[in-house]
Amino acid sequence: MDFDKLVHQPTRLQIFAYLYSHGETSFPDLKEALDVTEGNLASHIGKMEDADCVAVEKQFVDRKPQTTYELTDLGREKFEEHIGTLEALIDDLDG
Amino acid sequence: MDFDKLVHQPTRLQIFAYLYSHGETSFPDLKEALDVTEGNLASHIGKMEDADCVAVEKQFVDRKPQTTYELTDLGREKFEEHIGTLEALIDDLDG
Numbered sequence: 001m002d003f004d005k006l007v008h009q010p011t012r013l014q015i016f017a018y019l020y021s022h023g024e025t026s027f028p029d030l031k032e033a034l035d036v037t038e039g040n041l042a043s044h045i046g047k048m049e050d051a052d053c054v055a056v057e058k059q060f061v062d063r064k065p066q067t068t069y070e071l072t073d074l075g076r077e078k079f080e081e082h083i084g085t086l087e088a089l090i091d092d093l094d095g
Numbered sequence: 096m097d098f099d100k101l102v103h104q105p106t107r108l109q110i111f112a113y114l115y116s117h118g119e120t121s122f123p124d125l126k127e128a129l130d131v132t133e134g135n136l137a138s139h140i141g142k143m144e145d146a147d148c149v150a151v152e153k154q155f156v157d158r159k160p161q162t163t164y165e166l167t168d169l170g171r172e173k174f175e176e177h178i179g180t181l182e183a184l185i186d187d188l189d190g
Contacts, residue, residue: 001109003105003108005105008103008105010098010100010103013098013184014184017184017187017188020188021187021188021189083185083188086181086185087185089108089109089112090178090181090182092112092116093112093115093116093178094116
């Protein structure tokens with residue numbers, strides 16, 4: 001059984017899950033949804049960006065800068081693979 | 096969402112899962128089933144023992160010493176809680 005540590009780490013697993021189901025999300029919304037500190041969130045998002053799993057977009061909304069994040073195709077793929085691994089582990093518990 | 100790092104760490108998650116579904120297991124059987132090194136397995140089992148999640152039994156079988164492991168009640172409880180957390184995360188993906 002292969003666990004990808006990039007995805008499995010608890011905070012990142014939650015970031016992946018949130019972005020997977022909610023799509024493009026701003027930094028403040030993500031911070032509030034996951035109840036993590038700004039530094040912690042920025043650090044994990046940075047690792048996901050480095051691994052080409054998250055795309056960052058910076059734009060101006062009402063003249064204020066806003067940064068949003070969404071999973072890349074690779075990010076979705078890695079997350080789906082990981083969920084498959086976890087589901088297999090859970091299914092095996094009955095066998 | 097609360098992830099217990101004792102249980103969530105990839106190798107330990109697999110040890111928990113194996114012992115949960117297979118009951119009492121010898122060290123060599125566990126090592127073979129999970130495809131981990133002896134040192135790695137011993138280190139993770141040690142942490143689970145320290146947290147009162149695994150009970151160790153040493154006995155002689157055909158005059159050879161044999162060490163077996165099984166989850167304690169606390170270990171089963173922590174694992175079940177963790178699986179519940181993972182299932183909730185997976186279920187939320189559809190919502």
